[in-house]
Amino acid sequence: MGKTTNRVTAKTLNAWLIFIFVLLLPTQLGRHFFPPFAFLSGVRSDYLAPTLYLTDLVAGLLVLFNYHVVVRPLALWIKTHPWLAVATLLFAGVNTIGALTPAVAFYQWLKIVEWVGVLLVFVQTPVRPELIITALFIGGLGESLLAIFQLINHHAVGGLMYWIGERPLNLALPGVAKIGLSGKELLRPYGSFSHPNSLAGFYLLIYVWLVGCRENRPGLVGAVLLPLLATVLVFFSFSKVAIATFLLINTFYWFGRLRHSRSSKRSGCRLCVLPKIAVPVLLSLVFFAGQSDPLTLQKRLGLIKNAWVIFTRSPWIGVGMGNYLIAQNQLAYRLLDYSQQPVHNIFFLWLCGVGLVGTAVTCAAVRSAAARIKKNRWPVLIMVLAAVFISGSFDHYWLTLQQNWLLTAVVFGYTVNSISTSTKRS
Numbered sequence: 001m002g003k004t005t006n007r008v009t010a011k012t013l014n015a016w017l018i019f020i021f022v023l024l025l026p027t028q029l030g031r032h033f034f035p036p037f038a039f040l041s042g043v044r045s046d047y048l049a050p051t052l053y054l055t056d057l058v059a060g061l062l063v064l065f066n067y068h069v070v071v072r073p074l075a076l077w078i079k080t081h082p083w084l085a086v087a088t089l090l091f092a093g094v095n096t097i098g099a100l101t102p103a104v105a106f107y108q109w110l111k112i113v114e115w116v117g118v119l120l121v122f123v124q125t126p127v128r129p130e131l132i133i134t135a136l137f138i139g140g141l142g143e144s145l146l147a148i149f150q151l152i153n154h155h156a157v158g159g160l161m162y163w164i165g166e167r168p169l170n171l172a173l174p175g176v177a178k179i180g181l182s183g184k185e186l187l188r189p190y191g192s193f194s195h196p197n198s199l200a201g202f203y204l205l206i207y208v209w210l211v212g213c214r215e216n217r218p219g220l221v222g223a224v225l226l227p228l229l230a231t232v233l234v235f236f237s238f239s240k241v242a243i244a245t246f247l248l249i250n251t252f253y254w255f256g257r258l259r260h261s262r263s264s265k266r267s268g269c270r271l272c273v274l275p276k277i278a279v280p281v282l283l284s285l286v287f288f289a290g291q292s293d294p295l296t297l298q299k300r301l302g303l304i305k306n307a308w309v310i311f312t313r314s315p316w317i318g319v320g321m322g323n324y325l326i327a328q329n330q331l332a333y334r335l336l337d338y339s340q341q342p343v344h345n346i347f348f349l350w351l352c353g354v355g356l357v358g359t360a361v362t363c364a365a366v367r368s369a370a371a372r373i374k375k376n377r378w379p380v381l382i383m384v385l386a387a388v389f390i391s392g393s394f395d396h397y398w399l400t401l402q403q404n405w406l407l408t409a410v411v412f413g414y415t416v417n418s419i420s421t422s423t424k425r426s
Contacts, residue, residue: 014065015131018121021058022135022410026143026202027192028165028402029054037101040329045340046194047325050107053402056114063117069124070117081368084361091317091361095354099320100327108322108353115409122413132414133222136206140229147189147199147236154187165192179238180291188238188292198397200242201404203230208249208387209411212380235283238290241394247284249386251277300344300394306331307343310352318355327352346392346399373416380415 030053038049063070078085092109099105146166149157156169169176169190177188177196188196207230210222234246258273293299310319310327319327324342343349351359373381388398388408397404 014062014125015128017058017062017065018125018127019131019135021055021062022132023139024055024058025136025407025410026139026164026403027054028194029163030056030402035103037103037326040325040340043340045325047340047342047400048101048104048322050103051402055402055406059114059118059406062121063114066121066125070120073120073124074116077369084364084368087361088365091354091358095317095321095358098317100323101320104322104326105320111405112321115405118406118409119413122410123416125417127414127417129222130219132410133219133226137221137226137229140203140206140226140233143191143199143203144229144232147191147233150187150189150191151236156190161192165194166190167194178292181289186238186290189236191233193403194401195397196237197239197242197395198401198404200234200237200239201391201395201397202407203233204242204246204391205384205387205404205407205411206230207234207246208383209380209415211250211253212383213415231280235287238287238292240288240292241391243284243287245387245390247280248390249383250280253383303341303343304345304348307345307348307352311348311355314352314355316355316357318351318353318358321353324349324352342396342400344395346388346396349396349399377416381412384411384415 030051032046032049032051034044034049038044040048096102096105096109142164146157146161150169154171156166158166158168167190169187171178171185171187177190179186179188189199190196191199193199193202207227210227210230231246234242254273254276306328307324309331310324313319313327325340328342343352350362354362392398398408399405
């Protein structure tokens, strides 16, 4: 009786930890540390500053509480791929020691360890869909209200919102994201994120995951309300990359559903599919009409040029994980307000950090892990990977910002877990 009670208590505590972690994912409350290496030309950089976030603390508790489900698959992977495990550890050491600033690389490798731990927790732990959906919905509702206030009033809410990560915002601040629409200048809403693009990417991934995992969207909240909130946040961020990615994946998905229903001769409202494609397309015409920085393309191409130069200088082991900005600061070519921005492409950013050897080791490790994923799990994974890869081709937040980085671990892990569970049930 006592053992049964302890198991129930442990299961309940674990469920609460998962709920709190997912609920806190959109927040960025943390303590930044600014040692000398976190400054570029005398200006401190958040990208280089080691930061302890509240979500890091909860993630640490979650991994420790689920220690057995994290260690077991890792031990099995090391047993079945010993040379790859040794190569990964050796490269991490070489990449850290050989980095322009080893302390930055060491911190970034710790973030990767954290990501793997969170991923394995969500892959291995049975989680009720209602738990994840409810936590995401509460967070999304708060972000929607915060974003709408910022959009309407052209400034931050302030006060208690600072403690969930809201930055001081108004139209007069230099570098703040703005949009021109119908002759008016609007503040693009940040919510509790570092940038509207990061906010858009976060809820883009949630929307794509929800659409793909149809069997794991319980009730009105999962099937309607949360996808609706995610759509609102993607569009009202005025992130053209996120909106375009949303339209592309959404259109392909619903056309695929329509084609499948015709080929299988299933009954259903096929005409209902058309508004799900047409309405977002029509809405996008309004949001695409907004005028942002006219030099954004030129700046992004300049950053790619910088990335290529950095890569050619250290093509094999890279400049060190997380050291891209330090390498870029040593170049003669500068980009005014983009001088402290990473390249807006996750593939170039990763390649510059770890080089060709690190990229090869990464691909081998991912391939070995993916070999265990059953074929019927791939459709949803392909959708969420497409959302990350397409949007990540034009921005860097999937690798550099806490909320987006941890969300990928949760979505990838839970997708594999949930589909595995539904497969076993069937």
